[in-house]
Amino acid sequence: xxxxxxxxxxxxxxxxxxxxxxxxxxxxxxxxxxxxxxxxxxxxxxxxxxxxxxxxxxxxxxxxxxxxxxxxxxxxxxxxxxxxxxxxxxxxxxxxxxxxxxxxxxxxxxxxxxxxxxxxxxxxxxxxxxxxxxxxxxxxxxxxxxxxxxxxxxxxxxxxxxxxxxxxxxxxxxxxxxxxxxxx
Amino acid sequence: xxxxxxxxxxxxxxxxxxxxxxxxxxxxxxxxxxxxxxxxxxxxxxxxxxxxxxxxxxxxxxxxxxxxxxxxxxxxxxxxxxxxxxxxxxxxxxxxxx
Numbered sequence: 001x002x003x004x005x006x007x008x009x010x011x012x013x014x015x016x017x018x019x020x021x022x023x024x025x026x027x028x029x030x031x032x033x034x035x036x037x038x039x040x041x042x043x044x045x046x047x048x049x050x051x052x053x054x055x056x057x058x059x060x061x062x063x064x065x066x067x068x069x070x071x072x073x074x075x076x077x078x079x080x081x082x083x084x085x086x087x088x089x090x091x092x093x094x095x096x097x098x099x100x101x102x103x104x105x106x107x108x109x110x111x112x113x114x115x116x117x118x119x120x121x122x123x124x125x126x127x128x129x130x131x132x133x134x135x136x137x138x139x140x141x142x143x144x145x146x147x148x149x150x151x152x153x154x155x156x157x158x159x160x161x162x163x164x165x166x167x168x169x170x171x172x173x174x175x176x177x178x179x180x181x182x183x184x
Numbered sequence: 185x186x187x188x189x190x191x192x193x194x195x196x197x198x199x200x201x202x203x204x205x206x207x208x209x210x211x212x213x214x215x216x217x218x219x220x221x222x223x224x225x226x227x228x229x230x231x232x233x234x235x236x237x238x239x240x241x242x243x244x245x246x247x248x249x250x251x252x253x254x255x256x257x258x259x260x261x262x263x264x265x266x267x268x269x270x271x272x273x274x275x276x277x278x279x280x281x282x
Contacts, residue, residue: 082214
């Protein structure tokens with residue numbers, strides 16, 4: 001085989017791979033980041049403004065809504081690409097949420113800023129864990145959200161909710177919009 | 185040095201393998217998605233997919249999603265290894281000419 005034929009074959013491989021990844025990403029990833037960015041934004045902002053038990057109820061409602069919207073996007077994506085172990089993924093998030101709830105109960109009482117930090121770092125750990133398994137974008141999102149939460153807690157613990165709403169939630173929404181526009 | 189794989193080398197099969205190799209190991213592409221993405225017909229994709237399946241490079245599985253039958257195609261471990269070997273062989277051809 002000549003070098004130009006080999007180059008042509010490699011170009012075809014690269015194009016087919018790029019086309020596929022973009023088509024898959026466009027169908028689901030961007031929207032999932034936007035959905036959870038909205039959950040983070042409303043949850044943290046609401047938590048900062050409402051405080052106390054109302055904040056917990058708000059997060060619960062938002063998590064259920066976020067989960068339902070993610071499932072809808074997942075079903076749509078599944079028409080194109082099926083992810084094995086998706087039931088394990090759902091189980092992982094449910095287990096993580098249950099254990100976070102249990103750990104909060106064990107450590108209670110906790111100052112509000114520490115509670116926000118604790119839950120944020122725990123959920124970010126979920127992003128990192130799933131990201132290591134499936135997606136570098138999710139892995140980096142988890143690491144950045146963890147760093148943001150710790151930085152916000154060190155710099156302005158009383159306003160951590162606002163900090164995470166705008167930088168964390170806003171960042172996820174921005175990443176989702178970027179994925180939808182850049183991976184066309 | 186890895187050799188070129190004559191089964192993968194065929195242009196349509198090369199694109200099918202490249203597309204499937206770009207997915208994660210836990211992912212499988214739906215038949216019509218792959219057909220539209222690569223601009224193939226049902227018959228063309230079906231014939232090449234069967235050839236790749238015979239070689240053990242891909243697995244084809246039928247399932248029901250929302251009560252509709254769907255066919256999913258995924259790269260096997262053997263297929264992923266063969267594809268990597270084929271790409272290495274192509275790169276070495278280029279390397280040898282440089």
